[in-house]
Every structure is written in C-alpha cells, then in structure tokens.
Amino acid sequence: MKQMKRILLYPLVVLFILFEELIYRHFIQPIFARIKLTHVVQYINVFISRQNRYTILILFMSFFVIGELLGLISFALLASGLFFLGILAYSIKTLLALYAFILLETQKTKLFSFSWFAYAYTRTLQFIHYIQATSIYQEIHLLFAKTKRLLKLMRHKRGLLLRLYRQTQLRRRKAHH
Secondary structure, eight states, X not given: OHHHHHHHHHHHHHHHHHIIIIIIIIIIHHHHXXXXXXXXXXXXXXXXXXXXXXXXXXXXXXXHHHHHHHHHHHHHHHHTTOHHHHHHHHHHHHHHHHHHHHHHHHSHHHHHTXXXXXXXXXXXXXXXXXXXXXXXXXXXXXXXXXXXXXXXXXXXXXXXXXXXXXXXXXHHHHHHO
16 A cells, blocks of 8 residues: 555656746746736735635636646647647746736735635645655655756856867967967
8 A cells, every 4th residue: 555655646746846846946936026026916916905805716716727727738738749839828827827826925814714715725735745745755856956966067067168178179279370
C-alpha cells in the first residue's frame, strides 16, 4: 500500500514542483507584483470591494474555473502539437489566474464569509503542506535545486568560455594584421 501511494504521489509532486518553480516563481509572481500596483487594478479593486460577497464569489469562481479549463485546453493543444494556440490559451489562463489571485488576496474576508469556501481553501493549503512534507517532495525538490544550480553554473562557465574564445579570436585577428 505504501509503495502504491508513493507511485501515485510521485507524478503529482513533480507537477507541483514544476508549477511552483518554473511557472509560479518565475512568471506569475513577478507579473502579479507588477499588476497589483497598477492604477487600473487598484481602481478595479476599489470598485469590487464595494460589491456584495456573492458578486465577488461569482467573479472569483468565474476567473478560477475558466482559467483552469483553459489550462486543460492549453495542455491538450500543446500535446496535439498546436503550440501557438496552446501558449495563447495558457497565457489567457495565466491572466485569469492572476486576477483570481488578486481577488483572493484583496477580498479574502468576503470570500471567507462563505464557510464552505474557507473550508476548501484551508483543506487545499493543508494538502499543499502535506505534499511539501513528504520525503518524495523533499527528494525531488533537492534534485531540482541541484539541477538549477548546475544549469546556472554551466551558463556562467559558457559565458566565460565564450568571452575567452572571443578574446582569442581578437588576438589572432590582430596578429594577422
């Protein structure tokens, strides 16, 4: 039973780490930080904060559900070789997810006034913490971190090698003139 659980958890952990490391930290977080500060978003947030909790819930759920559906559609498009459409669908999904995150962050009190929403949110966070506490997550996360450091080192060394090569080429050209 424990081996079966490990087999089922492994792909979930890999996908979670890929999302967390590649997509969330490198794309969504920086965009989220910039968008959150824009005047348009601040104006929209003021407008939304005046709405009742049902309107906010409907907006949040719309952005969230449509975004998740677009994520599945983008995966299907990418898997079928339609890369441009897949990337386009994923870009739209990311924008919807960003605004869902903004709504969640700015309107958490109103959203949490629905006990089922607060419960679902809490359970989701507990599930994420459960995944992060597993030995599989720790092992794979360590492997990703080592791979990331190795790639960074290789890029740095590649840059040094390119500079040395160019300097050598310049010296040769000067020697021939």
